[in-house]
Amino acid sequence: MSISLKTVALLAPSFVTLFWAVILYIRNHSDRNPGFYISSLMLAFFLVFTSILPFYTGNTRYYLLLEPVYFLAVCTIFPLTWLYVRSVTRRSVIRTKDLIHFIPAAGISIVAFSCQILTDSESMHAYGTGQAYPSGGGLSAQLPYLVNYLSKVVVALQVPYYFLRSRRLIRQHRARVDNYFSGLKNYYFNWIRMFHIVYPGASLLGLYLLLKGNKNLDSTPGPVLVLVFLLLSGVFFVIAYIANHQRYIENGEFYKTGADEPDSNGHHLHVPEGLKKSLERLFETQRPYLQHDLKITDVASSLGTNRTYISRLIHAHFGTNFSGFVNAFRVQEAMRLFRQEASRNYTTKSIADAAGFNNYNSFTAAFHRETGMTPGQYREKVQHH
Numbered sequence: 001m002s003i004s005l006k007t008v009a010l011l012a013p014s015f016v017t018l019f020w021a022v023i024l025y026i027r028n029h030s031d032r033n034p035g036f037y038i039s040s041l042m043l044a045f046f047l048v049f050t051s052i053l054p055f056y057t058g059n060t061r062y063y064l065l066l067e068p069v070y071f072l073a074v075c076t077i078f079p080l081t082w083l084y085v086r087s088v089t090r091r092s093v094i095r096t097k098d099l100i101h102f103i104p105a106a107g108i109s110i111v112a113f114s115c116q117i118l119t120d121s122e123s124m125h126a127y128g129t130g131q132a133y134p135s136g137g138g139l140s141a142q143l144p145y146l147v148n149y150l151s152k153v154v155v156a157l158q159v160p161y162y163f164l165r166s167r168r169l170i171r172q173h174r175a176r177v178d179n180y181f182s183g184l185k186n187y188y189f190n191w192i193r194m195f196h197i198v199y200p201g202a203s204l205l206g207l208y209l210l211l212k213g214n215k216n217l218d219s220t221p222g223p224v225l226v227l228v229f230l231l232l233s234g235v236f237f238v239i240a241y242i243a244n245h246q247r248y249i250e251n252g253e254f255y256k257t258g259a260d261e262p263d264s265n266g267h268h269l270h271v272p273e274g275l276k277k278s279l280e281r282l283f284e285t286q287r288p289y290l291q292h293d294l295k296i297t298d299v300a301s302s303l304g305t306n307r308t309y310i311s312r313l314i315h316a317h318f319g320t321n322f323s324g325f326v327n328a329f330r331v332q333e334a335m336r337l338f339r340q341e342a343s344r345n346y347t348t349k350s351i352a353d354a355a356g357f358n359n360y361n362s363f364t365a366a367f368h369r370e371t372g373m374t375p376g377q378y379r380e381k382v383q384h385h
Helices: 005-027 034-056 060-074 077-090 096-118 121-128 139-180 189-218 222-245 275-285 296-303 307-318 322-339 348-354 360-371 375-383
Strands: none
Touching: 005 034, 005 222, 034 060, 034 077, 034 222, 060 096, 060 121, 060 139, 077 096, 077 139, 096 139, 121 139, 139 296, 139 322, 275 296, 275 307, 296 307, 307 322, 322 348, 322 360, 322 375, 348 360, 348 375, 360 375
C-alpha cells in the first residue's frame, strides 16, 4: 500500500511533537524544570494536529468527536508558553491559582462536548464538512459554529496578553542576570532572547491559520499544504531540540533576595559609608574582574556586605549594572594588553580570555560600548602608533 506525500506531511507534526513530548517529559518530569512546560507544550501541539487530522482525511465523524480535544489543546498553548517563560525566569512551579489560566480552555471544551449532544446529527455533519454558517437555521444548528468562533476569540485575546506578560518576565530576567553575573558562558540566553523575538511572529502565524480554518487550508493546492505541514514539523523539531539542550541557571541564590538584604519596598535604602572607596580599592588592587565567573555575591562577601548594597552603589555612582561595571574594568585590561609588546602575537580571543571575559561576543559588545571601536580596530590603531 502506497502512502502519499500529503499523508506523510499531515502525520509529521503529530509524530514530531509526540516524540519530543515524551523525550522532554522523561528528562524533565518535575514542574520545577522548565523542560516540563516545553514537554506539555509539545503535547498540546500533538493534540491539536492529531485532532484535525481526520478533517483532512475526510473522516468527519472522528473529526467531530475529537473537536473538544482540539479546543482544549489550542486554548492551552499560550498559557503553557507563559508558564515556560516564568519557569525559566523565576523557577517557580505551578500553583493552585495558576489553574485559572486554563479555565477558558476547559470551558470551551465542555461547551463543545455539550454542543455535540444538543445539536442534531445533520447539522453537526454540515458543520463538520465545513459548510457555511446557517444564518437561517435555529440555535441548535448555529451552536457548533458559535463555539468555534468563541475559541478563535479566546486565542486572539490570549496572544497579546501572554506575549506582554512573557515580555515583562524576560526583561526583568535579563536585568537580574546583568545585576548578578559578570558574564555567562554555559547558559544560552540567546535562546530566551530568540524566544522573545519569535514568539509574536509564531503567535500571529498560528492565529492566522486558526482564523483561516481547516476548510480554507484544505482547499489550498496540495503542494502548498504539504509544504506548510512539513515546515511546521521542522519548526517544532528545532524548538524542542534546542529546549532539550538548553541549560538553565541552577544558582538558587540568584532567584531570591537574602534575608539580610533591604527589601523591594524601599527599606534601608542607604548605602554604608565608605563602601564606594572599598569597592574601588578592591577592584584596583585585587582585580577580581579577571575571574571569569565573578558574581556580585563574591564581591559582597569580599567587602563584608550584601549584594543589594553593591548593586545600589553601582547604579547610583557608576550609572550601570554589575555586569557593566565589571566589564568596564575588563575592557581597560584588554586595552592594556593590546598596547603591550609582549601581547602583540596574542589572538583577540586570547586577550579577551586574559582580561576576564568568558564569552567573545560579550567582549566585543562591551569593548565597542566603552571605546566606540571594535577590538580589531583598536588593536590596529595602537600597533600603528
